[in-house]
Amino acid sequence: MSVGRQDRxxxxxxxxxxxxxxxxxxxxxVDRRVAGPAYEVPDVVAEVFTAMWRRLDEVxxxxxARLWLYGMAxxxxxxxxxxxxxxxxxxxxxxxxxxxxxxxxGAVEQGDTAVREAINRLPDPDREVLQLVAxxxxxxxEAAQVLDCSVNAVALRLHKAKAxxxxxxxxxxxxxxxxxxPDRALDAQRK
Amino acid sequence: MDYLDxxxxxxxxxxxxxxxxxxxxxxxxxxxxxxxGEHRGRRYLxxxxxxxxxxxxxxxxxxxxxxxxxxxxxPSAAAAVLDRAALAxxxxxxxxxxxxxxxxxxxxxxxxxxxxxxxxxxxxxxIEAETVQTWVAANGADRRLTTYDGPQQFATPAGHxxxxxxxxxxxxxxxxxxxxxxxxxxxxxxxxxxxxxxxxSQLPTDPATLRQLIDTGKTGLNEVGFPxxxxxxxxxxxxxxxxxxxxxxxxxxxxxxxxxxxxxxDTPGIQLLGTASDHSGRSGTEIAGPVGxxxxxxxxxxxxxxxxxxxxxxxxxxxxxxxxxxADPSLNNAETQSIYGNTAGQTFTWTDYLTSGVVNSTSSTPxxxxxxxxxxxxxTTDTSS
Numbered sequence: 235m236s237v238g239r240q241d242r243x244x245x246x247x248x249x250x251x252x253x254x255x256x257x258x259x260x261x262x263x264v265d266r267r268v269a270g271p272a273y274e275v276p277d278v279v280a281e282v283f284t285a286m287w288r289r290l291d292e293v294x295x296x297x298x299a300r301l302w303l304y305g306m307a308x309x310x311x312x313x314x315x316x317x318x319x320x321x322x323x324x325x326x327x328x329x330x331x332x333x334x335x336x337x338x339x340g341a342v343e344q345g346d347t348a349v350r351e352a353i354n355r356l357p358d359p360d361r362e363v364l365q366l367v368a369x370x371x372x373x374x375x376e377a378a379q380v381l382d383c384s385v386n387a388v389a390l391r392l393h394k395a396k397a398x399x400x401x402x403x404x405x406x407x408x409x410x411x412x413x414x415x416p417d418r419a420l421d422a423q424r425k
Numbered sequence: 426m427d428y429l430d431x432x433x434x435x436x437x438x439x440x441x442x443x444x445x446x447x448x449x450x451x452x453x454x455x456x457x458x459x460x461x462g463e464h465r466g467r468r469y470l471x472x473x474x475x476x477x478x479x480x481x482x483x484x485x486x487x488x489x490x491x492x493x494x495x496x497x498x499x500p501s502a503a504a505a506v507l508d509r510a511a512l513a514x515x516x517x518x519x520x521x522x523x524x525x526x527x528x529x530x531x532x533x534x535x536x537x538x539x540x541x542x543x544x545x546x547x548x549x550x551x552i553e554a555e556t557v558q559t560w561v562a563a564n565g566a567d568r569r570l571t572t573y574d575g576p577q578q579f580a581t582p583a584g585h586x587x588x589x590x591x592x593x594x595x596x597x598x599x600x601x602x603x604x605x606x607x608x609x610x611x612x613x614x615x616x617x618x619x620x621x622x623x624x625x626s627q628l629p630t631d632p633a634t635l636r637q638l639i640d641t642g643k644t645g646l647n648e649v650g651f652p653x654x655x656x657x658x659x660x661x662x663x664x665x666x667x668x669x670x671x672x673x674x675x676x677x678x679x680x681x682x683x684x685x686x687x688x689x690x691d692t693p694g695i696q697l698l699g700t701a702s703d704h705s706g707r708s709g710t711e712i713a714g715p716v717g718x719x720x721x722x723x724x725x726x727x728x729x730x731x732x733x734x735x736x737x738x739x740x741x742x743x744x745x746x747x748x749x750x751x752a753d754p755s756l757n758n759a760e761t762q763s764i765y766g767n768t769a770g771q772t773f774t775w776t777d778y779l780t781s782g783v784v785n786s787t788s789s790t791p792x793x794x795x796x797x798x799x800x801x802x803x804x805t806t807d808t809s810s
Contacts, residue, residue, distance in 0.1 A: 243509055249459065250452045257447045257455075262439040276445075280455075287459035349436035368433045396429060408432055 249287055256303050257283075259370075263307050266369055282307045304370065304380045308362070352402040360395035363388050449504060450691050503697040503712045504690035506739060511686035514670070514742025515679035522675055522783060527560040527567075528622045529791055530673040530781040533705050535774050537580075537765075540588070542596050549584030550764050552774075553577040554704070560787040564616040568787035571610040573603070580766040613787070625669070626676035632687035639665045639688070646674075663692040663714035664733040664747070671744035673781035682742065689714075689735075701736050703746035705777040709736040716752045728765070730756030731773060748775040 257279070264278045285306050286293060293299050353361060359381075366377040367388075374388045381388070399405045434440075445451070522528055533556050541548040554574035561567045579585035591599055605611050623646045629635050638644055640657045646669065666688040689695065694715030701711035714733040730753035736746040751757070751771040765773060782791030 242512055246456055246508070246512060249456050253452050253455050254447050258444050261444045262442060265439045265442055266437065280459075283455060284459045287456075347436075349432045350438060353433070353436060364433065368430070369437045369439070399429060399433070405429070405432065409428060 245290055248293075249283075249290060252286065252293065252299055252303075253283055256300055259300055260303050260307055263304055263370060264311065266365060267311050278307075278310055281310045285310060298379070301372070301376055301379045304366070304372075305382070308380070348404040349399075349408065352399055352405045355402070356395050356398055360391045360398065363391040364395040364399075367392055449501060453504075453508060453687065453690065501690070501695065501697075503695040506697055506710050506712060506737065507686045507690040507695075509739050510737045510742040511683045511690075512742070513738075513740055514682040514686065517677075517679075517682065517742060519677060519679075520673065520675050520781070520783060522563050522622065524563070525785065527562050527784050527787060528673055528675065528781070529558070529560050529784045529789075531556060531558040531779045531790075533574075533777040533779055535704070535772065535776075537774050540599055542591055542599060547587055547591065548764070549588040550580040550766075551577050551584070551588070552580060556779075558790075560784065561622050562616070563621055565621045566614060566616045568611070568613050570612075573608060573610075580764065584764075623672065623674035624676050625674050625681055626678070628669075628681055630678065630680035630684045632684045632691065635666075635681075635684050636662060636688050636691075644669070646672075658717040659692045659694060659715045660717035660732060663689055663695065666692075667714075667733060667735045667744055667747055671747060671776075671778045673778075686742075698734065703736050703777045704775055705746075705779060707736075707738070707745050707777070709738045709745045711736045713750075713752075716756070728757050728761045728773070730754055744778055746775055746777045749773040 260282055261275065261279050264282070265275050268275050268278055282303065286303065289306075293302050353364065356364065362381065363377055366372040366380060367374070372380065374385050374392075377388045378385045400409065520528065533554065535552050535554050537550060537552050540551065553576070556572045556574065558570045558572075559567065560569075579588060588599065603610055625646075628644065629638060639662055644665075666685045670682065670685045689712070692715060696713040698711040698713050700708060702708050712735050714735070716732045717729055728751070730751060731749055732752040734748040734750050735744060736748075737743070738745055749772065751765075751767065751769060751773060754762070754767040754769050757767055761767070780791055784791060
């Protein structure tokens with residue numbers, strides 16, 4: 235077997251190992267963030283792994299591959315959203331502002347959806363940190379690696395994200411109904 | 426964890442997400458589509474797209490609920506060998522045929538012949554190794570030169586006895602067919618005298634579509650037999666895909682070769698037999714198809730206990746040999762057993778695919794291929810010109 239063929243066989247094997255190992259993680263990551271309908275998730279996941287194939291030599295070994303793929307998925311989603319953003323931006327904002335007052339009373343019953351929408355209204359950097367830590371299970375250091383920023387920046391964004399959520403009328407209504415005092419357990423756990 | 430953290434966790438849209446399972450076949454398809462995307466722009470790893478696709482995926486795709494993640498089965502060793510062969514085969518050149526050119530091929534094969542010159546008792550099944558050289562032009566003009574390696578053997582003692590008896594009686598229909606001083610049989614046909622070489626350009630390169638075409642007997646290829654009166658089995662599908670890969674033909678693309686290997690790799694029941702040598706002394710890796718009858722044209726009637734065993738050169742992706750082996754004699758019917766014999770492990774036929782290439786006359790053969798080892802393969806040069 236020629237060197238070229240050996241190289242391609244090795245690349246293919248690496249692709250398949252990475253694909254099998256990280257497909258579920260990337261699928262969940264994309265599903266949590268995709269701007270369009272759910273049926274677009276497989277398309278975006280496909281684009282992530284196609285991009286991984288093109289840049290296979292850059293994928294780090296060991297567990298860092300997952301973080302590298304998160305970064306790739308993030309860029310892919312940004313590109314994916316770009317085409318949608320122009321026509322959806324105004325509609326989304328109007329919808330959010332028009333319904334927010336009406337939703338407060340029903341926030342407790344709406345539960346997960348209300349909080350999810352509040353998370354979606356967070357500024358992008360803060361939301362991404364929150365999602366990486368809370369949903370993807372990343373440590374602060376890992377989130378910093380995905381976002382190519384410092385650990386302190388992650389901690390700051392996470393703090394800001396949670397502060398904004400507490401100020402969100404829908405989330406505040408849920409928190410008040412719980413009568414549970416907040417603590418910083420999640421922050422401490424992730425550090 | 427405070428209550429806000431609990432709310433955030435509960436708001437995770439993927440908390441109860443069902444993710445399509447990742448099995449070896451899915452992973453292979455993902456690879457093919459990702460690598461194809463290098464040259465073809467945006468490609469999707471998951472075919473189910475759009476509203477219909479989403480509905481189909483939800484209804485039909487095996488899913489694994491979170492938590493737990495997908496179940497990843499270890500890839501079949503046989504499938505892994507076939508995948509490697511597919512990669513190597515993708516590099517093989519495509520054969521095209523110009524005017525006044527011939528597609529040359531030669532095979533070394535154990536040919537089986539069934540003879541009957543009277544009642545059913547006056548019959549014999551003989552096997553004899555022979556080398557068949559074929560030159561075929563696009564218009565069907567051809568030359569076929571058969572060289573008998575001998576000696577002729579009989580599948581059953583009863584057949585041998587009947588043959589000897591007939592020879593002693595001067596039965597003319599079992600005289601050896603030779604027409605050259607050296608004992609060969611040489612035949613020539615003008616245009617239209619023989620089937621033109623298969624043109625594979627119209628075959629689909631999607632493995633699922635290709636499999637469907639094979640299983641419905643609609644490949645339209647000369648060399649592929651179709652068991653009109655028998656059930657289509659995975660054994661037939663496997664053997665047919667191997668046969669298409671092995672048979673020299675025109676316009677076979679890298680994508681088609683990959684798809685054919687995919688069809689073989691996705692066949693349930695395939696086994697890796699290990700390193701093996703073919704009857705021409707070449708070494709390769711042997712894969713067994715499932716038991717259940719092979720290609721209709723070469724499988725003895727009622728031989729449901731046979732399987733095709735394929736020797737592949739993993740470095741070139743070439744199919745070196747296809748054997749038809751009696752794997753489970755208990756599944757063969759009485760007719761098969763009486764005519765062909767019924768010993769476990771018995772080889773009914775084997776065919777070694779030796780050389781192929783384009784030449785300019787029916788008296789020339791392709792030159793040696795210095796890039797692929799012992800045998801010349803597709804696209805080699807004509808030594809006569």
